[in-house]
Amino acid sequence: MSAGKKTIAELTRENREDFQMALSVDCVIFGYEQNTLKVLLIKSDLEGFEEEWSLLGDLVKRNENLEDAPYRVLKARTGLDDVFLEQVFTIGTVDRHPAGRVITVVYYSLVNIRDHQLKLEHHELHWHPVYEIQSLAFDHKKILDACVKKLRAKVIKYPVVRNLLPEKFSLRALQQVYEAILDTPLDRRNFRKKFFLMNWLEDVKEMETDVPHRPGKLYRFKKNNVSAAVATPINKL
């Protein structure tokens, strides 16, 4: 737009060919079960991508707010309506989609699979172990990889793994979640030492029961504690 005043009609006319894009959302729903980080995928129904798995997504409707779309998609495809979705990033590479210029906004969520049973079974839906996935339809493998990278950075800074654990859990269970997400074994002593520095947990004064090993103490995440202990006081000085 140049320095002179411009009317809306001029703007629209001059840029008509830029108004031929579509917007989509893709949902990366991470789940956790059997000590494994998984992601919810659906069998693609698009020509050229048959038999390939893809993320849950759809075009945003012309009269639909962007932020409503991922909830609609998730509900329609899985029946899930109790999942909080967070926007992660937007990908708008030219030619990324075979149907035209489609910009996709990626949302992610972390859910405890046991507490979020899929309610619709007629789509070909499946929880896949994240680190076993070799390829996906479209550029979804690239999207997934970027999302995994964000997730790994996030769990180190914020207590988001609370969404993957029951209310009360042992430090052993906590470490298993971190190992599953970071995809690497962690040293028990170091993990506990560093984790307690964050001051996210409180002791619930109970022990594990019915476990095949020595019962551990149970902890829970403190309420309303979304930032690291070190950082909070800086904000509150």
Place this chain on the structure above:
Amino acid sequence: MSAGKKTIAELTRENREDFQMALSVDCVIFGYEQNTLKVLLIKSDLEGFEEEWSLLGDLVKRNENLEDAPYRVLKARTGLDDVFLEQVFTIGTVDRHPAGRVITVVYYSLVNIRDHQLKLEHHELHWHPVYEIQSLAFDHKKILDACVKKLRAKVIKYPVVRNLLPEKFSLRALQQVYEAILDTPLDRRNFRKKFFLMNWLEDVKEMETDVPHRPGKLYRFKKNNVSAAVATPINKL
């Protein structure tokens, strides 16, 4: 998209009216000078918004990758070509733009104003103190507010204020940056104590010179340290 296989042509045809959107980028360039957090604004040249200030932005061209657009806009409007821009979030509310359905992707950057002199002067460009801004064109005030909130959360978790300071700086100067961003006075002793816990700084073994107060020790940010000290070891266990 239903469960049956679908061709690309069918997909495009069925969703033709969804392919009438445009994509824009808006750049929130935060700057710092005279102990004040500022943002770079431009006088709007669009009918109905004359005399209002807006963020630097433009429509993404049909054949332009999304990630190239904010650099083009910044270069064209300010001459700046040495600024790193980070994608923050995307806003796609229906009817947010008078020219049609325009989804905007917001990018942000933090620059030391003294080191980034604007090279083009013919646009009406200005650095505005962030906390004095009452309104902006379009929904740009809402975008700015959301960006400021993100920035405030970010400076607590990551050493991004390094971009606002000279290589060597005193703790007094460091505290002033934090006070400018958080828009609140901080307690000197508490600030220093909490900041050193993050382990981001190293002592350069030099003192300030030519200052009207007692010279302070100079520090610099450690190289390649992008995460908090507390968190890093968890990733490296």
